[in-house]
Amino acid sequence: MKMKKVIALALAGTMAASMAAGCGGSGKDSSATEAAKTEAKTEAKTEAKSDDKTEDAKTEDANTDDAKTEAAGDEAKAETTGKDITLTMMFSGTASENDFETQQLPGLVKEAFPNITLEVTKLPDDQYYTALKTKLASGECPDIILAQPKYAGANSVVGLAKAGYLEPLTDLECISLNEAGAESMKYNGEVYAIPNGVSxxxxxxxxxxxxxxxxxxxxxxxxxxxxxxxxxxxxxxxxxxxxxxxxxxxxxxxxxxxxxxxxxxxxxxxxxxxxxxxxxxxxxxxxxxxxxxxxxxxxxxxxxxxxxxxxxxxxxxxxxxxxxxxxxxxxxxxxxxxxxxxxxxxxxxxxxxxxxxxxxxxxxAGAGPAIYSGSEYKEECKKILELWYDGKSDIWKAQADTGKFVVTYGYGSDTVNPLFQPFVDLYNEGKVFYWxxxxxxxxxxxxxxxxxxxxxxxxxxxxxxxxxxxxxxxxxxxxx
Structure with missing residues (x-):
């Protein structure tokens, strides 16, 4: 019988998830408004600069962009005005030696998007939940945060999306590469986070x-x-x-x-x-x-x-x-x-x-990144996630090589521990259910x-x- 692919994450080791907290949103609307204004101004400036260019200059820019894309292989580059920006990301966990999120990811993002600086904070689970609640309530949430599948924990994707704190990611191409995992990151038919492999x-x-x-x-x-x-x-x-x-x-x-x-x-x-x-x-x-x-x-x-x-x-x-x-x-x-x-x-x-x-x-499905709906740089965040989870980029490869989760598609899926293969097969056939x-x-x-x-x-x-x-x-x- 073909079943709906429904997956979710439990916390490894303890498997005890914190209850989703009802975060206040006193600063959320004003933050989102300011973000929208800033984004509109940025777009207006970009459009004005574009109009000043000659057709020859535009052609030259396009050729330059093509050359950069070809040099980078299949990796997409950010469409930016050239303005240097800083994005913030907050995850839960404990940073280890050569930690992917705090040490490898910022450098890989800078290589792919030279004008973007990614600042990452990693906190133990309890501290993360507390910090997230406070930052959401104040409207000063990081651009990218970690969300748990379905109803799991204080940072559950359902709880955060329902409260209006998350940006929909349904249209990202990488979502189609992991449809089974994406099911556990949905609320009202929209995907709001990207799962990190499976456990x-x-x-x-x-x-x-x-x-x-x-x-x-x-x-x-x-x-x-x-x-x-x-x-x-x-x-x-x-x-x-x-x-x-x-x-x-x-x-x-x-x-x-x-x-x-x-x-x-x-x-x-x-x-x-x-x-x-x-x-x-x-x-x-x-x-x-x-x-x-x-x-x-x-x-x-x-x-x-x-x-x-x-x-x-x-x-x-x-x-x-x-x-x-x-x-x-x-x-x-x-x-x-x-x-x-x-x-x-x-x-x-x-x-x-x-x-x-x-x-x-x-x-x-493992907990994964989501984009704060009040972020000033939602489109830039989406480009990072698109590249991160394309199954072949340097960012994807670096994360897969950590061995912290079971890879189900793209680079790393062909070297999965043989012990796990029967489960990956069931997963890809839709014959699994969440914890x-x-x-x-x-x-x-x-x-x-x-x-x-x-x-x-x-x-x-x-x-x-x-x-x-x-x-x-x-x-x-x-x-x-």
């Missing part, structure tokens, strides 16, 4: 253990349960999880939901906001939770999971103490590291589908984790308690 949730497995027990990669839920049963009977721990860090519960639950809830209703999370759906609806989240609980009931997931941290679980997997672990592409280096045992790794989507049904993956909490107000996933932990910890919590708790938390946190 994956999947099931890492020990290929040697599978081969020794005559097991193949499962393609549906019954086959997966059989793999767990065979491994356990052979004296092998089927799955290891570090549920002491409860966010890792999402790694398995979201894979199951991608094969149960969303194929039946891709709009499930959007309809939570209208009351058309609820977490308590039969056959939705109660089914997801029951399926995941089965893995604990049968001790396919280690009984010590609530006392084991995420990094400890990873170590047990690389040491050969378990056959599988649910985790993300962002932890691939740690999961491929040398441990006490030597074995070949594999990675497959947890098949929550029934036999005969399509298999879907849990693949999330669930990116459709929820931040905090709903924490309620789910806490209550699920109580259940598997033997405190008497039931599936109905969990779905009721999720619904109550959603209603408490969701505001129009």
């Amino acid at each position: 994956i949730l999947g099931t890492y497995y020990n290929k040697d253990m599978f081969a020794e027990n005559n097991l193949e990669v499962p393609t549906n839920w019954d086959e997966f349960l059989n793999c767990c049963k065979v491994l356990k009977e052979a004296g092998i721990q089927p799955i290891v999880m570090g549920d002491k860090d409860m966010y890792v519960m999402q790694f398995g639950l979201y894979q199951i939901a991608a094969n149960t809830v969303y194929p039946q209703n891709p709009e499930f999370d959007d309809q939570l906001r209208t009351g058309e759906t609820k977490f308590t609806d039969d056959g939705t989240w109660n089914k997801v939770l029951e399926m995941y609980k089965t893995l604990y009931d049968n001790e396919y997931i280690n009984t010590s999971s609530l006392g084991l941290g995420a990094q400890q679980a990873i170590q047990k997997f690389v040491d050969g103490e378990a056959a599988m672990i649910f985790d993300g592409s962002f932890n691939a280096p740690a999961l491929q590291a040398q441990g006490k045992a030597e074995f070949e790794r594999g990675y497959f989507p947890l098949p929550g589908n029934a036999a005969g049904e399509e298999l879907y993956g849990a693949v999330a 669930c909490n990116q459709g929820w107000p931040a905090g709903v996933e924490n309620e789910m984790e806490s209550l699920f932990g109580e259940m598997v910890g033997g405190q008497g919590t039931t599936i109905d308690d969990i779905t009721n708790g999720m619904q109550m938390k959603f209603e408490e946190l969701y505001t129009e």
Whole structure:
């Protein structure tokens, strides 16, 4: 069944997104007005200068521009008046050695657009959210900011676009290169940000253990349960999880939901906001939770999971103490590291589908740049983004070479980690769904984790308690 390509991002590691804040807009209108006036004046000056030129001079300019374009290969150059301008950009994260955003990007922009100076600020997540709220409220927001897909976090593309803070990017040519990712950056049919590649949730497995027990990669839920049963009977721990860090519960639950809830209703999370759906609806989240609980009931997931941290679980997997672990592409280096045992790794989507049904993956588009609607230089910003995400420019190549996300098109897509290829194939076929909490107000996933932990910890919590708790938390946190 051909499904709508709906993807979104969860925060790597913690996967806990901050709730979208209602930012005041007291300075927004005046800032936008001033920006419009300045832009109009600039255009008027440019037009006046153009009129003063002779036809020969214009022809000479055109030839010069053609020469520059040819020398730059396929890279587009900014159409400017020659005036030097400074653009500002603010992203979240921690700058590392030879950091792409803060160290490489400004220089690459200057090479492509000599009259543009890009100043980049990078702040830790919490500081970024606070600074963004303040700058939006004052009307002094940077020209380019980082936006999260769908409803994820305080800088969600839906929240910012709905408040009028973002410039539509739908007409950029680079959007067509990543239509699947662009779906998660839409609001009211317009694209407002460009996703940075994708991140994956999947099931890492020990290929040697599978081969020794005559097991193949499962393609549906019954086959997966059989793999767990065979491994356990052979004296092998089927799955290891570090549920002491409860966010890792999402790694398995979201894979199951991608094969149960969303194929039946891709709009499930959007309809939570209208009351058309609820977490308590039969056959939705109660089914997801029951399926995941089965893995604990049968001790396919280690009984010590609530006392084991995420990094400890990873170590047990690389040491050969378990056959599988649910985790993300962002932890691939740690999961491929040398441990006490030597074995070949594999990675497959947890098949929550029934036999005969399509298999879907849990693949999330990464947070990416958006343009502040009050920027004086929106067109210049668009030209930078167009070049940045064309799949072949020096800017694109430099970002792809960081290895921080899975590349799905253009340069770098042919050298993707072989572990990730099955997921990229599903992504390009439209057979993936976003990480669930990116459709929820931040905090709903924490309620789910806490209550699920109580259940598997033997405190008497039931599936109905969990779905009721999720619904109550959603209603408490969701505001129009």
